[in-house]
């Protein structure tokens with residue numbers, strides 16, 4: 035995804051010395067996390083935390099648990115966080131973490147032990163004003179609670195050292211829904227600029243975890259029709275609209291979206307992406323829209339709930355075909371914005387009510403959409419190039435002001 039940054043660097047005429055600093059990570063930590071499993075066998079998991087750039091503030095970014103998480107992926111996602119926090123004008127830098135493990139293969143006790151060991155092995159580079167993790171793929175509020183507890187055991191009680199915690203432990207009411215809900219706030223703000231009505235729009239969502247499920251719920255309240263959703267096992271489709279609450283219940287009960295099937299049509303994840311719809315929300319993993327399927331996408335708008343779901347080659351095809359893309363660093367920025375609210379509330383030992391959280395979230399995301407749209411209109415470019423250009427200029431200014439170069 036370096037190509038997106040390179041294109042923005044050319045667009046804003048980024049100085050070479052700043053580009054050199056931003057072209058690699060500040061720090062990359064690679065750890066071994068051994069776990070004695072319940073059956074006595076030993077699992078040696080590999081974990082990573084990459085801090086890309088901290089010119090604008092403490093490093094910030096999620097932790098994912100996935101069998102394919104590796105240093106290259108985490109490095110790319112850490113850099114994405116630098117641009118995302120800058121675009122949203124949050125006082126953070128960018129980081130990301132990953133643990134190469136399939137959490138579904140672990141018991142709850144094993145998951146807790148592994149998380150505590152992972153937290154301790156990274157704790158020397160983390161901290162309230164240093165680097166603040168949060169949930170990402172296959173991690174959630176419970177994982178953040180264990181992580182925070184392990185970190186606090188070594189450094190003293192530190193709720194602000196991790197965001198996305200359970201509300202009982204200082205989590206912000208609203209953070210859990212913030213990425214999916216924020217995605218819909220971003221879409222609403224963009225739709226206003228395009229004079230586009232969201233009511234009655236047919237929506238397809240790939241991935242029905244934290245981001246996909248909250249986006250679906252929020253879109254339903256606006257009168258949109260969710261016609262297909264999926265998870266790892268594949269998808270369900272109904273042209274008249276799915277019963278989203280039923281799907282949410284099936285997944286919350288530990289099942290998959292297919293368990294909500296009441297005569298819906300089954301679709302594969304590949305078929306789902308090319309269904310005829312108005313809005314496509316990839317909200318699973320990266321790299322699902324490629325040069326191989328971009329020509330077949332039938333949505334008018336792609337809203338990137340996931341990080342890096344559209345490859346640069348596919349992005350060019352979508353742009354040529356006039357398909358609008360709301361890029362990840364804007365579209366899923368509600369999550370880290372909500373984390374910022376949680377962090378500030380923890381530092382002040384104060385808690386907002388959820389309606390205030392949501393109003394502040396909407397306000398910040400509206401502002402970011404309007405900045406991106408205005409830049410794109412002025413420079414006749416895509417929203418992605420506009421978003422990266424704004425972010426890059428902000429980070430470059432901070433790099434210079436802090437004397438990094």
Ligand SMILES: NC(=O)C1=CN([C@@H]2O[C@H](COP(=O)(O)OP(=O)(O)OC[C@H]3O[C@@H](n4cnc5c(N)ncnc54)[C@H](OP(=O)(O)O)[C@@H]3O)[C@@H](O)[C@H]2O)C=CC1
Pocket residue numbers: 096169170171172173213240241242243244245246264265266267290303317318319320339340341366367369370
């Ligand atoms: N959580 C957050 O606050 C933020 C998340 N994001 C990004 O959003 C995306 C989703 O994250 P999140 O919702 O938190 O993760 P979750 O782990 O909560 O959910 C991921 C969803 O994607 C599905 N999925 C995983 N792999 C595939 C696949 N190969 N094909 C289809 N579906 C798949 C999962 O299915 P199953 O349940 O069957 O495994 C699950 O439904 C990620 O790219 C993440 O980086 C971005 C910003 C913030």
Ligand SMILES: O=C(O)CCC(=O)C(=O)O
Pocket residue numbers: 094095096097118166167168169170197198341366367369370371373
């Ligand atoms: O909430 C956060 O701090 C980070 C969320 C994240 O990892 C992301 O936006 O990709």
